[in-house]
Amino acid sequence: MATVNTDKLSSARFAQATDTFVEIFTASVNFDQRMALQDIEGSLAHAKMLCKIDILNDEELADIINGLNIIIKEIEQGEFNWSIKQEDVHMNIEARLTALIGIAGKKLHTGRSRNDQVATDIRLYLRSEIDVINMQLTRLQHAILDLAEKHAETIMPGFTHLQVAQPITFGHHLMAWYEMLCRDKERLDDCYKRINIMPLGAAALAGTSYPIDRHMTAELLGFSRPSNNSLDSVSDRDFAIEFTAAGSLIMMHLSRFSEELILWASAQFNFIDIPDAFCTGSSIMPQKKNPDVPELVRGKAGRVSGHLISLLMLMKGQPLAYNKDNQEDKEPLFDTADTLINSLRAFADMIPHITAKKDNMYNAAKQGFATATDLADYLVRKGMAFRDAHEIVGLAVRLGVDTQRDLSELSLEELQHFSSQIDQDVFDILKLEGSVAARKHIGGTAPETVRKAIKSARSQF
Numbered sequence: 001m002a003t004v005n006t007d008k009l010s011s012a013r014f015a016q017a018t019d020t021f022v023e024i025f026t027a028s029v030n031f032d033q034r035m036a037l038q039d040i041e042g043s044l045a046h047a048k049m050l051c052k053i054d055i056l057n058d059e060e061l062a063d064i065i066n067g068l069n070i071i072i073k074e075i076e077q078g079e080f081n082w083s084i085k086q087e088d089v090h091m092n093i094e095a096r097l098t099a100l101i102g103i104a105g106k107k108l109h110t111g112r113s114r115n116d117q118v119a120t121d122i123r124l125y126l127r128s129e130i131d132v133i134n135m136q137l138t139r140l141q142h143a144i145l146d147l148a149e150k151h152a153e154t155i156m157p158g159f160t161h162l163q164v165a166q167p168i169t170f171g172h173h174l175m176a177w178y179e180m181l182c183r184d185k186e187r188l189d190d191c192y193k194r195i196n197i198m199p200l201g202a203a204a205l206a207g208t209s210y211p212i213d214r215h216m217t218a219e220l221l222g223f224s225r226p227s228n229n230s231l232d233s234v235s236d237r238d239f240a241i242e243f244t245a246a247g248s249l250i251m252m253h254l255s256r257f258s259e260e261l262i263l264w265a266s267a268q269f270n271f272i273d274i275p276d277a278f279c280t281g282s283s284i285m286p287q288k289k290n291p292d293v294p295e296l297v298r299g300k301a302g303r304v305s306g307h308l309i310s311l312l313m314l315m316k317g318q319p320l321a322y323n324k325d326n327q328e329d330k331e332p333l334f335d336t337a338d339t340l341i342n343s344l345r346a347f348a349d350m351i352p353h354i355t356a357k358k359d360n361m362y363n364a365a366k367q368g369f370a371t372a373t374d375l376a377d378y379l380v381r382k383g384m385a386f387r388d389a390h391e392i393v394g395l396a397v398r399l400g401v402d403t404q405r406d407l408s409e410l411s412l413e414e415l416q417h418f419s420s421q422i423d424q425d426v427f428d429i430l431k432l433e434g435s436v437a438a439r440k441h442i443g444g445t446a447p448e449t450v451r452k453a454i455k456s457a458r459s460q461f
């Protein structure tokens with residue numbers, strides 16, 4: 001008779017113990033223990049359903065509930081003994097439950113498999129991570145709205161090609177970031193809908209012969225419905241890919257945001273001050289104050305995009321249904337959630353303390369002929385075709401470049417040399433204040449429009 005290996009999962013099937021290195025290589029408990037509470041939540045719902053369909057009696061259910069509650073306490077107090085011999089979070093908890101309550105523990109796995117169990121756990125886990133991410137996104141949005149309100153009238157240059165283009169308000173610029181975060185939230189909400197579907201009941205791949213009540217477990221676990229197809233349920237990781245895709249976009253936004261903060265904090269731009277608490281010094285250059293938080297966040301954006309690619313590659317060659325490959329989904333997902341939460345938190349903490357150097361912003365907007373388009377628009381209002389106006393203003397800018405003066409610094413006489421339709425009132429629109437105030441349509445940079453946009457944004461919460 002073959003020797004029975006008592007440690008090994010499904011031990012009776014195996015005559016040989018697992019190779020020691022293979023045991024370590026295939027185990028996931030070191031990282032998937034992070035889903036322990038979700039695993040227990042799933043088991044509690046499954047056990048209640050098994051009791052309802054008379055697979056477990058009331059006493060067995062009570063034992064399982066008590067045992068799992070003891071395990072929750074052990075985990076919370078750091079007393080739970082995680083063992084690589086039990087491979088993963090699921091087997092560790094089941095083994096401990098059986099050690100605590102005996103036979104009823106051995107009945108818990110009736111009608112389910114680790115394949116539907118792990119898919120359920122990840123979904124429960126991501127649901128709660130999305131709640132935290134959303135909370136941090138909201139904090140950051142509020143911080144942006146507060147700063148935008150302070151700077152609804154603060155004038156700065158707007159850029160295209162990183163060249164001064166047209167004057168804008170700092171509040172308007174901030175509200176562009178706000179909009180990006182709104183879309184990020186929408187994407188997370190949308191992804192949440194597909195996460196919130198319950199695979200439990202698919203068992204290994206083909207469902208189970210027990211008369212399970214999947215509506216009951218779905219309801220107990222707060223899922224919107226049970227999944228439709230057992231094969232798809234255990235193998236699908238689209239929701240994980242969607243989550244990292246939504247996360248990659250969030251990080252891409254934070255990275256662009258970071259890039260601007262870093263540029264603006266430089267001596268060359270000198271538009272903002274990032275408070276000391278969010279910067280560090282150099283070990284060699286005593287004068288340095290480096291914008292570490294935005295730099296790190298810009299760097300971290302790369303790892304989340306990397307996780308998205310990892311998950312896409314993880315799935316692309318897999319036949320139906322579950323394959324062990326899927327164990328590789330967890331670390332990218334956990335790191336994506338951690339990176340998002342930490343980066344958003346750092347930003348939400350930092351933004352309220354950013355100070356704008358208004359004079360520097362204003363002076364920078366005065367350079368680069370930022371109101372040239374306003375002069376062209378002025379001529380159009382006087383009846384000229386836009387292309388002709390564009391040409392004429394080009395000539396005026398050339399005079400400005402040659403004599404090192406802004407358009408507003410040319411005399412009326414000089415301007416009239418380019419077009420007799422130019423009057424004294426041109427100086428109102430050549431001023432930065434006039435230029436921004438004129439853009440008061442929906443989506444424009446005028447202070448009154450920015451205030452309206454902030455008000456409307458606040459009313460959405």
Ligand code: ARG
Pocket residue numbers: 028032088114115118322324326327328
């Ligand atoms: N630790 C596994 C995972 O993360 C759990 C499912 C294992 N299923 C199996 N048939 N080996 O995917």
